[in-house]
Amino acid sequence: MSDFSGMEELLQDFLQESSELLDDVDSKLLMLERSPNNHGLLNDIFRGFHTIKGGAGFLNATELVTLCHLTENLFDRLRNDQLTLDASIMDAILSATSEVRHMFGALSQNTQPSSAPLSITQALEAILEGKNLAKASPPPAAPSAAPPGPDWNALFAALTASGTSPEPSSPMVHPAQDKPTVNVLPAPNIDPPLDAPQEIKSYGRRATDSLTSASPSGRREAENVKENTIRVDTERLDQVLNLSGEIGLTKNRLNQLRSDILLGKQDPNTLRALDEAVNQLDMLVVSLQNSVMKTRMQPIGRLFKKFPRLARDLARQLNKEVELVLVGEETEIDKTMIEDLNDPLVHLIRNAVDHGVELPTERTSSGKPAKSLIHLQARQIGDHINIVIADDGKGMDPEAIRAKAISKGLISPEVASSLDETQCLELIFLPGFSTKDQISSVSGRGVGMDVVKTNIKKLNGNVTIRSEVGKGSELTISLPLTLAILPVLMVRIGTQSFAVPLSLVREIIALEHNQIQHVGGKSTLVVRGEILPMVSLAQLLHWEESNQAHTGVLMQVDNQSFILSVDGFDGHDDVVIKSLDTFRPNGVAGVTMSSDGEIVLILDIKELFGLTGGIVSH
The missing domain is CATH 1.20.58 (Methane Monooxygenase Hydroxylase; Chain G, domain 1)
Incomplete structure (x- = not known):
């Protein structure tokens, strides 16, 4: 039986409200570190722990009450000028707040939390007794960031038999396997950003916080418990x-x-x-x-406000001075995307702190301020939201990245010589790319950046990078505002309809077969002086050719433009997406239903081209 039988609703209310309150406490702790004598902040943080303690008392969460009471007493001493805040006291406080998050994780699993590690409670008690913690152990480490054609007849039969009907769903676009198109933040000397360990661990609400010291037995493993409730105005x-x-x-x-x-x-x-x-x-x-x-839609600030703590703890571990500046916290985005953005952003911010910015001595010797600034900004542009991560570090050297990719055998020297600077930067998103010769807790495994790219692709987003050696880098993630409804263009092959994302469509053109030219065995078409490759959708899908293709869809995927030839089109529509998580064929992003009840597959054009070797191969 659950430890909270009959109290489930009270428990969920407590977790939601207390988690938000603890996020606010974390933000104010970082402000307090810069203004240690701000009694307004001290009082606010004291009240935060007091409120959490009161709610925990109703739930009989004794260990959580004990930990909050100790921390509350410490802040009572600070606000009454009986203690003076220093780095060692702040480390102890932040360890306590992280342990409170661990306890929230236990509560979210309907179990009472176990007692806090002795290292945390003894540190708090020592501070209250007036003992000097200046020689205490350094802060704990920061968290680590995680084909033949399909049988279309069988798919349609399965969909029909299952009675699939469209309904809002979670992220619908699955990772493409086309050429790398994104990059991340800079590295000391020539190193591009770090490669994460085997998984990206969550750093946020109701998830364990790897920044906190774990017990010797390693009993606290990262959990990522998604919320299934939402607050609505x-x-x-x-x-x-x-x-x-x-x-x-x-x-x-x-x-x-x-x-x-x-x-x-x-x-x-x-x-x-x-x-x-x-x-x-x-x-x-x-x-x-x-x-x-x-x-x-929820303000993205709910996600952003977790990251200053992450940047602070990692910078302290690396002996760097870093401030994470948040901009556009009021920008709204689909709640499901907020949750799925957490892990990629954790990884990218860790990259910025670990590899993007320099040590204070390096910065001052090059004429920069000792403290590095990393900006995390969100802004809405049309029906998309852009998230920008920018630092003032060393930037990345495209030639060094090119050389490293060649040395690791990821690309041939011939291919590498044809890449421009932007394409060289994109090489770090190849699986297995790393500039680290030694494996550490945060670098050198050759996994991580490709995972970030894949996770952004799952959200139907893309990433672009700008970097200047000596000045820093700027990473921009572009995402749709929502994933539940997708504007699509309905196209036909014979009598079967398919949907392609309207965001990729530039225009519809009539195909005149006498205007189609063949260059090197590939079909091309000249559109307003631009020579574009032409690809048959039937060939992409391994579908039977109808020889009736009279319509061309001029599309742009990433930086490539091409003509997709189809038999016809039936206009555009805003469709509700049903995901195909259990039996999704390659190249299919989801399924919807037309107005006449016909099942329509939503195609993942990027993945189709990735599976068939890219547009040029056609």
Whole structure:
């Protein structure tokens, strides 16, 4: 039986509210470190621990109450000027807050947390007794960052048999295997960013925090427990309710008009009223759809505010001076994407601190301030959100990266010689790429950056990089605002419809076969003076050729433009996505349903080209 039988709702409320409160405490602790005599911050942090302790008491979480009480007493001494905050006291406090996160993780699994490690409680007790902790052990380490054609007939048969119907789903675009298109932050000398250990561990709410010292037995393993609840502004819910009411009225009107028409009433006024009611219903459904999507949107600051602590602890471990500056915390993004962005951002911020910025002595000798600044910024641009991670470190040397990739056998010298500077930077996203000769807890394993790239691809996003040697690097992640609804172009091969993401489509053109040229056995078409490769969608899908391709879809995937030849198209639509996690074929991002009830596969164009060797090979 659960330790919290009959208290599940109280437990969930406590975890959500206390986790947010602890995030706020962490942020204020970093502010306090810069302003140790700020009594306003001291009082706020004291109240935070006091509130968490009170909630834990209702749940009979004795060990959590004990730890919060010790920390609360310490802050009572600090705010009454009975203690003076120094680095060793701050380390002890931050270890305590991390242990509180571990205890939240146990509570989220419906079990009472075990007692805190003696190293933490004894450190707090020693501070309260006035003992000097200046020679205490250094802060703990920061967390480590984790083909033949498909049988289409069998897939459609399986979908039909399973009664698949579209519904909102989690991230739908699966990792592409095309050429690397992104890069990350700079490294000392010529080294590009670090390679993570075998997995990226979570650093956030209800997950263990590897920055905290673990017990000798290693009993605290990282957990990543996703929240299944969301807080929604009541004004947004009121809007959904109002729209639902209006849709109900319009439905009643349509039912009445249907009855009139069945009784033979088909005069112009009745037909006009029917047309108006259908248009009204269409507008209301679109508005309701948008309003429901807004209920999924959350400020990205909920994620961002975890990272200053991460940067601070790792910088202290590496004897660096680093400040993480947050910008655009109010920018809203789909809640499911906030959760899935955590691990890639943890890895990239660790890269910036570990490899991107220099030691204080190196910085001052080159005329830079001793303290490094890393900016983490979010901003909305149209229907996308851009997340920028920029540092003022050494930047990356494209030639050094090119040479390292050749030495590791990841690319041939012939291919390497044809790459420009941007493509050289992108090489660090190849699996197995590392510039480290020795493996450490954070570097040298040759895994990590390709995982970051893959995770961003899963969110239907892309990453770009700018870097200047001696000045630093800027990494930009571009993501759609939501993943539940996708604008698509409906195309046909024979009688079968497929959907391609509208964001990749530049225009639709009519194909004149006498204008198609063959260069080196490959089909090309000249569009406004630009020679573009032409690829048959039927060939990509290993589908039977219909020889009726009269339509070309001019598409752009990453930096490549090409013509996708299809038999025809049926307009564009905003579709609700159903993921295919259990039997997803290569090149299929998800499935939806057309207005006439037909099952339509949503194609992952990037993955299709990755599987078939790229556009040029066609």
